[in-house]
Amino acid sequence: MNANPAIRQEASSPQTSKPVVQAKGLGLTFETNDGPVRALADVDLTINKGEFVSFIGPSGCGKTTFLRVIADLEQPTAGEILVNGMSPEEARRKRAYGYVFQAAGLFPWRTIEQNVALPLEIMGYSKAEQKERVHRTLDLVNLAGFEKKFPWQLSGGMQQRASIARALAFDADLLLMDEPFGALDEIVRDHLNEQLLDLWARTGKTIGFVTHSIPEAVYLSTRIIVMSPRPGRVTDVIVSPLPKERPLDIRESPEFLEIAHRVREGLRAGHGDD
Amino acid sequence: MTAAAGTAPAGTKTPVFRRAAEGKTLPILIVLGVIILIWYAFTVYLNAPWQMDAYERAGTEWTAADLVRDTMAQERPVLPSPHQVVAEIWKTTAGTRLTSKRNLFYHAWITLSSTLLGFVIGTVLGVLLAVGIVHNRAMDKSVMPWVIASQTIPILAVAPMIIVVLNAVGLSGLLPKALISTYLSFFPVVVGMVKGFRSPEAFQLDLMRTYNASGTQTFWKLRWPAALPYLFTSMKVAVAISLVGAIVGELPTGAVAGLGARLLAGSYYGQTVQIWSALFMAAALAAVLVGLVGIGQRMVMARMGEKP
Ligand SMILES: Nc1ncnc2c1ncn2[C@@H]1O[C@H](COP(=O)(O)OP(=O)(O)OP(=O)(O)O)[C@@H](O)[C@H]1O
Numbered sequence A: 001m002n003a004n005p006a007i008r009q010e011a012s013s014p015q016t017s018k019p020v021v022q023a024k025g026l027g028l029t030f031e032t033n034d035g036p037v038r039a040l041a042d043v044d045l046t047i048n049k050g051e052f053v054s055f056i057g058p059s060g061c062g063k064t065t066f067l068r069v070i071a072d073l074e075q076p077t078a079g080e081i082l083v084n085g086m087s088p089e090e091a092r093r094k095r096a097y098g099y100v101f102q103a104a105g106l107f108p109w110r111t112i113e114q115n116v117a118l119p120l121e122i123m124g125y126s127k128a129e130q131k132e133r134v135h136r137t138l139d140l141v142n143l144a145g146f147e148k149k150f151p152w153q154l155s156g157g158m159q160q161r162a163s164i165a166r167a168l169a170f171d172a173d174l175l176l177m178d179e180p181f182g183a184l185d186e187i188v189r190d191h192l193n194e195q196l197l198d199l200w201a202r203t204g205k206t207i208g209f210v211t212h213s214i215p216e217a218v219y220l221s222t223r224i225i226v227m228s229p230r231p232g233r234v235t236d237v238i239v240s241p242l243p244k245e246r247p248l249d250i251r252e253s254p255e256f257l258e259i260a261h262r263v264r265e266g267l268r269a270g271h272g273d274d
Numbered sequence B: 001m002t003a004a005a006g007t008a009p010a011g012t013k014t015p016v017f018r019r020a021a022e023g024k025t026l027p028i029l030i031v032l033g034v035i036i037l038i039w040y041a042f043t044v045y046l047n048a049p050w051q052m053d054a055y056e057r058a059g060t061e062w063t064a065a066d067l068v069r070d071t072m073a074q075e076r077p078v079l080p081s082p083h084q085v086v087a088e089i090w091k092t093t094a095g096t097r098l099t100s101k102r103n104l105f106y107h108a109w110i111t112l113s114s115t116l117l118g119f120v121i122g123t124v125l126g127v128l129l130a131v132g133i134v135h136n137r138a139m140d141k142s143v144m145p146w147v148i149a150s151q152t153i154p155i156l157a158v159a160p161m162i163i164v165v166l167n168a169v170g171l172s173g174l175l176p177k178a179l180i181s182t183y184l185s186f187f188p189v190v191v192g193m194v195k196g197f198r199s200p201e202a203f204q205l206d207l208m209r210t211y212n213a214s215g216t217q218t219f220w221k222l223r224w225p226a227a228l229p230y231l232f233t234s235m236k237v238a239v240a241i242s243l244v245g246a247i248v249g250e251l252p253t254g255a256v257a258g259l260g261a262r263l264l265a266g267s268y269y270g271q272t273v274q275i276w277s278a279l280f281m282a283a284a285l286a287a288v289l290v291g292l293v294g295i296g297q298r299m300v301m302a303r304m305g306e307k308p
């Protein structure tokens, strides 16, 4: 606990790497009928290109809100944030990121391939290009052969993979994922975690990932952001010493358990006086 | 297949009556039978006073059997018996030349044509208004109250005015009648489609936003397909109500053709059998129209991947 996380972070991220998300003193207060709700306060955070950053924290601490601010779905009320060096709105207009929601949210009236093609249609890709990309991304998430199926014909895990394919189909370098595997069972989750790491390694994308699961966060991330509620703040930033190559049984290694322990401590500290 | 046929209740070899007993057919037939029985009872009950008067005046002796038989065969009964109505419908459909003004199908066609025209205009108008209401706050606030107010005025009061006013500006024939159908049918479409266009969930709209989709793209790729089930449900109501509108539209014009005209003529001359046969034709027409919308719905929904 005594190691200063900020220093370790500086040490491990090379000076040359390009910042994708830069937040300074970021705050967001929702005005509700029962008075203001401070969802985020004083968040200082930089996500560099190629990083896999997980956000973990108790329910209601502002993880979703932070992703939504990056995605320009929510406007901050304090501080500033840059995405690819631009305002979130500009970045969104340039289609800088793909967003995976907690629910797969496939359109039920579209087949799997039509769902994956949705962003491509909107962004004006040619028919041939659409076909090629749909094929490629469905391959990437192991859904080849399910192109013509409708969402209800797929399991929850397959639907979630299709929604990831949908976010990968266009060339956004940043992937924002809000508890994408939250509703799935452990085995499917393990499998998807492996696939996601593999995909991250192959595509070199930058990933912002929200989760409630400590093992998931530790297994996937190069950096783990621990947050506390009311108002949502960053309480700890843990840089993972784990290698980029991570077989599933790395989760039994001492390093892994040590990081998991530190995350748990951080979460407990965030809960404060109890 | 043969082995399964013995156990499978829905097997192709099942006798018709067993399938009927398991499905909806039997209950429907029972209800229908009960209704016909009650109808016959009322035929006797309602027509008896006139019949007994007639016996009295003629000074004939009569038995209960006579009374039952005669109440079911009056020329202008208070309530015609079911078989009289069936006979009348048969006579005026299959028994008459199709082009003849006596043929009930001819009248049904007149009414149908204005029903369909009014329904199509009403549906298009309803969808357009709903698009405006969903996309424009000012329209949401200003148009919706008028839409609702329009339906609180009894159609019987509005119909003659529409016909007279349109006649005065030189419009006559099909269109004024159709506009009464429109007046009635646009309402369920507006209400249904406003609900349908607003049915996409917040995260679906957010998803479109992350793609930086334009308003038009969001409409065609999200709002429209999400609203289609609502469209068909509204259209079922709208097509039935359009038929009512077309019939009502024929009443104040003194129209000579159409189911409304048959109803009116029937009531002028006390031809209850004719009134009832026109009513049944209207009911059958409504059932066919609603059924056709239902078939369209199933076809579109199947293409949109709805679970069978
Ligand atoms: N649109 C909104 N209006 C008002 N308050 C909101 C809104 N969205 C979120 N909040 C509040 O902001 C706080 C943070 O919410 P957020 O959804 O970001 O939490 P979270 O960390 O994602 O929680 P969970 O782990 O349960 O998903 C909560 O207290 C929530 O009630």
Ligand SMILES: [Mg+2]
Pocket: A063, A064, A065, A178
């Ligand atoms: Mg959340």
